[in-house]
Amino acid sequence: MCTYTTIVTSFDDDDDEFGGLMVDIDVLKAKSGVIDEDDEFGGLTIDIEVLKAKSDNNIQQEIESIVKTNKDKTLSQTVSEVLNLPIGWDELGCDAEYIPQTNYPTLPLCITLFSGNKSAEYLHPESHPGKHSAVMVDVKRKMKMIGELQSLRVFKTPFVILDFLNDVYNIQWRPIKDLQRKRVKTIKLYFFFSFKDLEFLFAKTPDFLYYCLAYLERIRRITTKFNKPICLPYELYLPTKKGMQWQALSIELVDICAMQGSKGLKTYLQNVGLPTDEKTVWDWDKNGNALDFLIQKPRDFINYIRGDVKYLKEVYTRTVEFYNDIAATVGVEPQPDWGLSTGKITAKITSEWLASRPNVMLPTSIDENDEDLAGMKPLYWYNRLASPESMKQLSHLVGNKALLYLGMTDGGRCVKERSTIDVLDGVLIDIDINGCYGNGLKNQIFPIGNPSIIGFPLTFGEWEKQYSQYVIPGLWVARISWKDAPFKQDLLLSKEEKTFTAWEKYQSHFAENNSDADKQYDASMYLATNQVHMAAFNHDLYQVILKYASDKVELPWIRENAIVECFAYYDKRDEVEKVIPEMCEMKSLKELSVCGLTWNTNWVRVELKELAGTLIDRRGKHKNRIELYNDIFGKNNKKAVIENVISKTINDDDELSKEDFLYQNSIQEFIKLIVNTIYGCIASSYFAGDGTGISNFIIGNNITSRARTLAWCMGKGLYSLMSVTDGGVFDYNKVAYYRRKSLNIFTELGFENLKGSNGQTVVDIKPLLDNSVDKKDIFDILKGDNHVQYLAWNHLKNQFGELDIFALNQFSFEVKKIYTNCQIRNKSDYRLYNSINGEVTIKIRGLSKKNGKDGDDVASSIFEDILNGEKAIHELTSKRLLGLSEWQEMNPEKRKTLLPHDEISESKKFYSFTPLGCKFINSKHRTDVLRLYDQLRQWERPDLVELVRQLENVTDEQEYKRVKKLIQKQNKTKE
Incomplete structure (x- = not known):
C-alpha cells in the first residue's frame, strides 16, 4: 500500500x-x-x-x-x-454600479463579483456610503432588514478582487516583491463592455490609470493589445508542484459584448435562455441614480446586482454552445472556444466549412499533421490575393493607385429615387428584399484560389472583346469611369475622388517602410448623372447596360468612351476540380525582372447555397413561429408585442408564452446576424489571414452589387420615393410602366420627367397591375396570393425580366408595413405614418431612440417642418459616454478630469433642410452643393436654403453653370 x-x-x-x-x-x-x-x-x-x-x-x-x-x-x-475550492474559482464575473454625473467624473457605488457559484458585493471606498458614515448607517440598516448584513461592505484592499479571494476562498495576498514575475496566476475576468467595471475594481483612480487603462484597446469590445493579460502588483499564495508559493497576479479580460452583435445584455440573456426578470425592477430612464435604487428597494437592488454578474460566464458558455449548434447545423466540428466577436466566430465557422468541402479538403491550421494533407497549406494561403489588403499592398508595389479602388468593397445603395419630392400621400408600401444578404450568398460561388488581375486601363469595348467571354457571373469585378456622357445615368455609383495622401507618402518612402496597415483609404460613394468615377462594375450591372441601355446612342458611346480602369476575375479556363498545392505558387524574385509579378490562377468553386440555405431555413422556422404569435396577438398591421402575449395552449400541446416569444424573436435575429456577418467577413479586410482566408473583394462586391441592382430596379419599376440597399417606399397606386427603356429614361424618372427627348410619353404611372386600392382597404393587400409582395415582384419581372435576378428568381420581397403618409428629410431620413391605425416610424441618423422623449420631439418637429415647408434649426442636448479613443485624444489636463465611459453632454443641431443628396451632374456640382450647405449650417442662414435647392435641382451641365453664376451674383450683391 x-x-x-x-x-x-x-x-x-x-x-x-x-x-x-x-x-x-x-x-x-x-x-x-x-x-x-x-x-x-x-x-x-x-x-x-x-x-x-x-x-x-x-x-x-x-x-x-x-x-x-x-x-x-x-x-x-x-x-x-x-x-474547499470549487472548480472555476479563478473565472470571475464582475459588474459595477455607479452614479453618472454629466461632464463630471462618475461616482462609484459598488462592485459585484461572482465565481464558483459564490458572489460577494462590495461598496467602493469612494462611494457615498464609503465616505459618509450617515449614508453607511442607512445602508447597513436596510441590509439588516432584508437579512443581507454581510453584503455591501467597503472593500479594504487596493484591488477589490483581493478582498473577494480572501473573503470567499481564504486566499492570502501581498504587494508584489518579485519584479521578475517568475510565477504568475492569471484570473479570467468576465464583463460586458464597461470601462467602469474595470475602473471601480481599483480603490484609487491612479492605480486604474497606471496598471489597467494604459493597456486597454477597443474596436467592438474592450481588450488589450494582442489580448495579453494585465499584470498587477500583487501576489497570491497558491499551490504549485513544489507546494504553496507566492504567484504574481494577472487578469485576462473577457468582454463578451461582441459575441452576439451590438445588442444589450438583456438580449444576450434572452438569446441563450437565461432569465431577465431582475432587469425590469427599476426604471433607469426616470432615475439613473443607483444609490436611490439601493435605498428605496434594497432587496430588489441586491437581486439586480447579482442577476447580471452570475450569468456573465454562463452567457459566454451558452453562446459558445449556440455557435457549436450552428456549426453542427452546417456540418462543422464544435470547438470549446470560438473567439469573442461575432465576426471572428462566423469567419472561423465559414472558413472551416469551406476547407472541409470534398473538392477542397484543406487543413484548418498550418500545424496539421494528417498524412492525407501532406503539402497542403491552410485555406488562407490559397486566397491571399483576393483580399482587400492584398490589393492595397499590390497597389504600392506596382505603383498603381487604381488598384486601391479595385480592392474596396462598396457599401449598400442609399439614394433618394424621386429627387424633387419630399412629401408623399397614398397607399404606401414599405417593401424590403427578403433576406437580402442571405439570398445573395445563396446565389454566389465562392472561389478557392487567387484571381487574375488586370491593372491597366481598357476601353469598355476592348474589355468586352478580350475578357467578357471568359468571365463567370459573380466571379469578377472591375472599376469603370467615364466623363461628359451625352445621356444621364443613375445606375453606377462613383467613388469620391481623393488624393490619397497616405498612398503618395508611402510611395515616396517605399524602400524605407514596408507597411502602412494603419492608413485607411476610404472613398465614399455618390451618384453623378453625367460622369462615372471608379464605380464598381460587375455581372448584374453589366446586364443592365447590355439589356436596357439604348442601342443607338448609349451602348455604342459606352463601348467607345467608358474606361475599365482595372479588373479582377476568376477565368473560366483556370477552373480545376480539386485544390492542389501548386495553387499557392508565386514566381521567384529572380523571375520577376523577366516576366513581372505572376502567380498561379487556378481556382476551385464552392457553392455557398448549402451554407446560406441551411441557415436561412433554420431562421425560417423561428420566423414562422413569430408569425404565429403575430397572427394571434398582433392587430391591424401591427406585430405582436410582449405586453399583449399571454400564455396559452393551442393545438392541444403547443405552448405559447412570453418566454418563448422573446426567445423565438431574438434567436431569429441572432441567426440573421450570423448570415449577414458571413457577407461582412467576406467583404472585410480583417479576415484575409487570421487563419480564416475568406476576405474576397470580388465576392463582396458581387453580393452587394447584386442587391444594389435589385434596389435600383425597385426604384425604377415601383417609382419609389426612396431606395436603400434592401428596400424602399412606393405608392401602390402609382408604379412605372415603360414604353421604352434607356439609362436616360430611368434617370429622368427621378426628376419626375416622364417624357423622352422627342416630347413623347415614355413612362406611364398606373396602379400596380392596374388594380387600384383605396386607403380604407389597404390591409386587404397583405393577404393570400394577391399579397402586394408577390404582385410587386411580378411587376418588376415584367419590366426587367432579362436580368438574371428575375429570370432565375434569385430574391423575393417582404412587406411588413403599410402607411398612408411619408416625409423625406434627405436620402435616408424619413417619417412614415399610418392614419388608420396611428402607427409611426421615424428614422434620422444621429438621432437614436436613446435620446428619449426630447429626441422624439425634435424628430417630429423636423418632419412637421418638412410637411409645412418650414426651414428651421432644432437643437438637442443629449448625453453619451466618452469613448476611449476620444479620451486619448484629449489634452492632458482634460484627461485628468474625465475617464472613458464618463457621461458627457453634447449639443447637436438638426436642420429640417438638408441636401436632397442623390443625383449630381458631376463631382464639381456635388462639391458646390455640399460647400453651400456647409455654409448654410455654419452661418445658420436659412435664407441660403433656396440657393441650395436651386443648385441641387439642376439636371444638366448648362443649367448647372447658369444657376451657379446666378448664385455667385446674388452673394456679391448681398456683400
Missing part, C-alpha cells in the same frame, strides 16, 4: 511562514491515478491552516479517505475538495 508522507525541508525562507512544509504532490497524483506533469491544480489552493492543524498521519488519512470515496474524480476535483 502506498503511503502519504509530508516532507519537511531544512531550508529557511523568510517568505514561507510554514518553514518549507510541503505536500508530496507526486504521491498524491499516484494515489489518485492521475499522472499529469503540466497540472498546476488548475489554480486551486491548499488550505495551509488545515494542514498546520493536523499531524502528518491525519493528513494522510484524510486524503486517502477522500481518494478512496472518489475514485472516478480527477486530481483537480479531489484537491478542490481538500482545499
